Amino acid sequence: MSHTAAYAVPRSPAGGAVAARATGLSKVYGQGETRVAALDSVSVEFRRAEFTAIMGPSGSGKSTLMHCMAGLDSISSGSARIGDVELGSLGDRQLTRLRRDRVGFVFQAFNLLPTLSALENITLPLDIAGRKPDPEWLQRIVTTLGLSGRLAHRPSQLSGGQQQRVAVARALTAKPEIVFADEPTGNLDSRSGAELLGFLRESVQALRQTIVMVTHDPVAASYADRVVFLADGRIVDEIHAPTADAVLDRMKAFDAKGRTN
Numbered sequence: 109m110s111h112t113a114a115y116a117v118p119r120s121p122a123g124g125a126v127a128a129r130a131t132g133l134s135k136v137y138g139q140g141e142t143r144v145a146a147l148d149s150v151s152v153e154f155r156r157a158e159f160t161a162i163m164g165p166s167g168s169g170k171s172t173l174m175h176c177m178a179g180l181d182s183i184s185s186g187s188a189r190i191g192d193v194e195l196g197s198l199g200d201r202q203l204t205r206l207r208r209d210r211v212g213f214v215f216q217a218f219n220l221l222p223t224l225s226a227l228e229n230i231t232l233p234l235d236i237a238g239r240k241p242d243p244e245w246l247q248r249i250v251t252t253l254g255l256s257g258r259l260a261h262r263p264s265q266l267s268g269g270q271q272q273r274v275a276v277a278r279a280l281t282a283k284p285e286i287v288f289a290d291e292p293t294g295n296l297d298s299r300s301g302a303e304l305l306g307f308l309r310e311s312v313q314a315l316r317q318t319i320v321m322v323t324h325d326p327v328a329a330s331y332a333d334r335v336v337f338l339a340d341g342r343i344v345d346e347i348h349a350p351t352a353d354a355v356l357d358r359m360k361a362f363d364a365k366g367r368t369n
């Protein structure tokens with residue numbers, strides 16, 4: 109049985125398997141005067157082998173949505189599921205295991221361990237889980253990301269772009285059901301960023317990976333299959349097969365609307 113087939117996966121009405129789903133998801137921080145409704149009844153699904161970009165103004169709830177869906181933050185009401193697992197029903201240890209076994213993360217701060225080599229960093233989550241990497245898969249990821257000649261290097265001996273690629277390799281090596289990436293190109297020059305986005309795109313197309321990526325950059329968003337727009341904790345729009353121009357136009361329209369409200 110393949111790794112991904114080991115879990116029951118719900119079907120979406122459109123026919124594709126759903127890797128993760130939020131239903132009426134709300135998240136409130138603080139109370140009284142400091143109360144902030146970061147997410148206000150968000151319903152969205154992320155289909156398997158689909159690349160989704162999440163966009164929206166600063167403070168619109170993008171990171172909160174990703175953290176709640178990834179089991180990194182608790183939810184106030186509604187539901188968040190990975191596959192058929194309701195995150196709210198899990199205890200801390202079960203959540204930790206779910207994140208370890210089924211979810212991959214790429215954050216702006218790469219969180220690489222400085223004393224480990226690139227290869228050791230890539231395989232660390234699997235080592236912790238007591239699993240061995242699939243050698244062919246690992247080879248494919250390392251080659252595609254152009255890291256073959258850098259595996260013995262420590263993070264301090266790598267460029268920022270190479271460190272980011274190591275972080276991406278680490279997220280994909282365990283074949284997670286879904287990868288959450290928060291501004292993965294934020295620290296990269298445009299060429300390294302384009303390479304990384306190209307790889308994410310290929311991992312969706314060729315390897316059937318599911319990716320959810322927060323970005324402010326219309327060009328980065330254009331690598332995705334669809335863009336979901338958040339404003340004030342709500343989903344306000346969606347574009348399929350986006351071009352950078354279409355994303356930019358939509359962002360301008362929101363800005364204009366915001367100014368007239």
Ligand SMILES: Nc1ncnc2c1ncn2[C@@H]1O[C@H](COP(=O)(O)OP(=O)(O)OP(=O)(O)O)[C@@H](O)[C@H]1O
Binds near residue numbers: 144167170171172
């Ligand atoms: N730990 C927290 N405690 C209190 N309020 C928070 C916390 N985290 C986020 N918020 C608030 O929730 C709202 C949404 O924040 P979030 O970080 O999800 O926005 P974002 O769209 O990712 O913003 P940015 O693009 O600036 O990163 C903001 O008003 C923010 O101030």
